[in-house]
Amino acid sequence: xxxxxxxxxxxxxxxxxKKFGDFTANDRINLTVHRGxxxxxxxxxxxxxxxLMNILYGLYRPSGGCIRIDGRPVDIKDPITAIRNGxxxxxxxxxxxxxxxxxxxxxxxxxxxxGLGILDLGRAEKEVARLSEQYGLAVDPKALVQDLSVxxxxxxxxxxxxxxxxxxxxxxxxxxxxxxxxxxxxxIIIRNLTGQGKSIIMITHKLRxxxxxxxxxxxxxxxRHINTVDVNQVTRAELAARMVGRDISFKVxxxxxxxxxxxLEIQDLVVKDSRGIRVVNGLNFQLKRGEILGIAGVDGNGQxxxxxxxxxxxxxxxxxxxxxxxxxxxxxxxxxIHVHKIGHIPEDRRKRGLIFEFDVAENLILETYFEPPFSKxxxxxxxxxxxHAQNLMEKFDVxxxxxxxxxxxxxxxxxxxxxxxxxxxxxxxxLIAAQPTRGLDVxxxxxxxxxxxxxxxxxxxxxxxxxxxDEILNVSDRIAxxxxxxxxxxxxxxxxxxxQIGLMMAGGGL
Amino acid sequence: MKVDGPGLEKIFSNGSLxxxxxxxxxxxxxxxxxxxxxxxxxxxxxMAILKGxxxxxxxxxYVIIYSTPLIITGLSVAFALRTGLFNIGAEGQYIVxxxxxxxxxxxxHLPMVVHVLVxxxxxxxxxxxxxxxxxxxxxxxxxxxxxxxxxxxxIALYLSNWAVTLKSFGKQGTGKSYAIxxxxxxxxxxxxxxxxPGIEFMRSHSFLGDILKSPVNIGILVAIILAVxxxxxxxxxxxxxxLRAVGFNPHAxxxxxxxxNQSIITSMVISGGLAGTAGALQVLGVSHRIAKLAAMEGYxxxxxxxxxxxxxxxxxxxxxxFLFGGLKYGGSKIQDVVGAPxxxxxxxxxxxxxxxxxxxxxxxxxxxxxx
Numbered sequence: 001x002x003x004x005x006x007x008x009x010x011x012x013x014x015x016x017x018k019k020f021g022d023f024t025a026n027d028r029i030n031l032t033v034h035r036g037x038x039x040x041x042x043x044x045x046x047x048x049x050x051x052l053m054n055i056l057y058g059l060y061r062p063s064g065g066c067i068r069i070d071g072r073p074v075d076i077k078d079p080i081t082a083i084r085n086g087x088x089x090x091x092x093x094x095x096x097x098x099x100x101x102x103x104x105x106x107x108x109x110x111x112x113x114x115g116l117g118i119l120d121l122g123r124a125e126k127e128v129a130r131l132s133e134q135y136g137l138a139v140d141p142k143a144l145v146q147d148l149s150v151x152x153x154x155x156x157x158x159x160x161x162x163x164x165x166x167x168x169x170x171x172x173x174x175x176x177x178x179x180x181x182x183x184x185x186x187x188i189i190i191r192n193l194t195g196q197g198k199s200i201i202m203i204t205h206k207l208r209x210x211x212x213x214x215x216x217x218x219x220x221x222x223x224r225h226i227n228t229v230d231v232n233q234v235t236r237a238e239l240a241a242r243m244v245g246r247d248i249s250f251k252v253x254x255x256x257x258x259x260x261x262x263x264l265e266i267q268d269l270v271v272k273d274s275r276g277i278r279v280v281n282g283l284n285f286q287l288k289r290g291e292i293l294g295i296a297g298v299d300g301n302g303q304x305x306x307x308x309x310x311x312x313x314x315x316x317x318x319x320x321x322x323x324x325x326x327x328x329x330x331x332x333x334x335x336x337i338h339v340h341k342i343g344h345i346p347e348d349r350r351k352r353g354l355i356f357e358f359d360v361a362e363n364l365i366l367e368t369y370f371e372p373p374f375s376k377x378x379x380x381x382x383x384x385x386x387x388h389a390q391n392l393m394e395k396f397d398v399x400x401x402x403x404x405x406x407x408x409x410x411x412x413x414x415x416x417x418x419x420x421x422x423x424x425x426x427x428x429x430x431l432i433a434a435q436p437t438r439g440l441d442v443x444x445x446x447x448x449x450x451x452x453x454x455x456x457x458x459x460x461x462x463x464x465x466x467x468x469x470d471e472i473l474n475v476s477d478r479i480a481x482x483x484x485x486x487x488x489x490x491x492x493x494x495x496x497x498x499x500q501i502g503l504m505m506a507g508g509g510l
Numbered sequence: 511m512k513v514d515g516p517g518l519e520k521i522f523s524n525g526s527l528x529x530x531x532x533x534x535x536x537x538x539x540x541x542x543x544x545x546x547x548x549x550x551x552x553x554x555x556x557m558a559i560l561k562g563x564x565x566x567x568x569x570x571x572y573v574i575i576y577s578t579p580l581i582i583t584g585l586s587v588a589f590a591l592r593t594g595l596f597n598i599g600a601e602g603q604y605i606v607x608x609x610x611x612x613x614x615x616x617x618x619h620l621p622m623v624v625h626v627l628v629x630x631x632x633x634x635x636x637x638x639x640x641x642x643x644x645x646x647x648x649x650x651x652x653x654x655x656x657x658x659x660x661x662x663x664x665i666a667l668y669l670s671n672w673a674v675t676l677k678s679f680g681k682q683g684t685g686k687s688y689a690i691x692x693x694x695x696x697x698x699x700x701x702x703x704x705x706x707p708g709i710e711f712m713r714s715h716s717f718l719g720d721i722l723k724s725p726v727n728i729g730i731l732v733a734i735i736l737a738v739x740x741x742x743x744x745x746x747x748x749x750x751x752x753l754r755a756v757g758f759n760p761h762a763x764x765x766x767x768x769x770x771n772q773s774i775i776t777s778m779v780i781s782g783g784l785a786g787t788a789g790a791l792q793v794l795g796v797s798h799r800i801a802k803l804a805a806m807e808g809y810x811x812x813x814x815x816x817x818x819x820x821x822x823x824x825x826x827x828x829x830x831x832f833l834f835g836g837l838k839y840g841g842s843k844i845q846d847v848v849g850a851p852x853x854x855x856x857x858x859x860x861x862x863x864x865x866x867x868x869x870x871x872x873x874x875x876x877x878x879x880x881x
Binding site for chain 1: 746747748749751752754755758759761762763764765766767768769
């Protein structure tokens, strides 16, 4: 708040309307951002936040309303105009050329030359180093982007915008891909930027980060402007309620339940990643009926490979995986699903979870298409497949309720609901949920958590893998902390302490 | 989304059939420009094409005969594309199918219908294996099917040319194989046409007689049955579901327990089998033999164009195959009538494909709002 210059309106978006056919994505939305301000745009998936920012960045033309930059009305007809007006955007999915260096990426399209089109990389590198020093964005100008962590790649994106003279930075879901430590670094970077008179608009649905970083917050619901609030004057619960339009409980209600027999037992498991490195390295745990075991850890400590080995998607090198006492290691994914009854909500729903071009009904039978009643012999029964989809869409509240829509047409939250509907309906003994709430808004998160607890109450063994410590603490019965491919400790969720887990996640030991 | 008015905009902006029609019209326009620049009257040229297709029953019959192999190789390419594979090898698979059918048709002594079935089935199996090789080395070693099928095309060509040089199979000195036996032919009334009553019949019945002047055969029926089969397999069966799943997203298919490698091989075998059937029908119905080839005939490559114009569907391939066959046959007439080079036809087909591949451009040209 201390950096805001209330006399200087950097961005004014007035009565912005955007229609796609008959659908109104933005309905008279107003947004004012001052110099030195961090302004959060809060809304559910599909509320119209990204559309509004795409208008500001010139990717869409508004159907109505006007935009003023520094008090001047401007017609932002394309991103080039936006950049000329000092607007920069960092997309959620980075737009970087991986085999290029940091400097090459930053100057791309705006190269420093010695004349006649000959690059002056030396001068460019100095310029990049100067910028990174000025704003506290530590990156090596000569490093290749493909070697950088996600957090560093994001800094390169921010530098790219600053290099083009951005005064107003739009950050689309900036924390979605960051580790907790990197989020801490981003907070500092944002302070540095606003301290030097930059304005920041961040699109997010993470309430904690709004409280942590933003000064003001504009809430959008179903394309409409709900209100703009001073972040310090509202609680997280109030923000959530305004965003969703109803009260949200952050704490999952969970009855005590005594877990049953051991369903899954992993001993000394070793799994190599695609580079041949042992990323799961002597891992042990047991999972019982009727419990949720949370695997807490920072991204890249072997979680992905562990799940892939458990679901047959990757060969394990050594150790054992036992389901109901039977060794199931290195069996095919089909066997894992159908014989050993392992259900899997994958961490990357675009890559693994859905076939985007298939319609909802087809996606809902992805593992069971060959079984009756969905097919008889070789012939699919489309009538039953459609009815099945209609039924699941009702039960799991997947919207819009049209089984013939391609999966890609649904919002992220509804896509996830589809996957959960499918996996839960398959009635597995073991349900593996990997990052089940990644990219979802609070309403959908609440729903996913309730479903996981309901499965546990029905006697399923649930394995929850998440990088979000809040989620692990909230949902799990027991918490196993993974670090460098090993479980470094298992705690009871009731008595677990956030600080302690955080320390273990960083390899700090018990 | 509601659509106001008669839904014309919807047809052209969403429907692939509408887009394809616009692309075809644009192809003709570009062809007209080329003709104008070259100093010919495009209206005259196009009239010549139309006359060359529709003015005589015989011409229409020829168009169907020209279209038959194109429809089937189009189905072959479409099937592979729908399952995520680009089968450039339809050409080689066609050659293998033709060669196998010619051999089975000459060497075997079998009763009438049986002989035909044996020839077609063997040809489909051999060509299916030829396609399956590309599928296997993709599944096993990760070799891209475009690379392997191009290579296999050349191997097929020289294999076929070598077969023609065999003493037992090739008529020495002619560069051709011996003709297949009568029992293996699928021409309609082939023998009867050269008998006394046959000649008499053709002379007295102008319409039917004219049709019979072309090598009429049952190939087109097979092509249409295959188109229906391809549509059923892709859309109505568990196999089609699996193959399409692998084509769209192999990672998700693998996750769901589908054997991705097996699916790739299966798809290439089916695609190859289709192309091989096209080769077989051409031998059994039209050429009755194979000849030493200096270069590839292009039935398989044309199949790629047919598939793309037909939006990679079964019914689409039939329509596009007829369009292509009509242009090929009717287009050959403009040389005689207006003296324009037949290459204009190739330019038109190329342009149509270019426009089909750019639906966005067509919408822009038609002035529809971008979203």
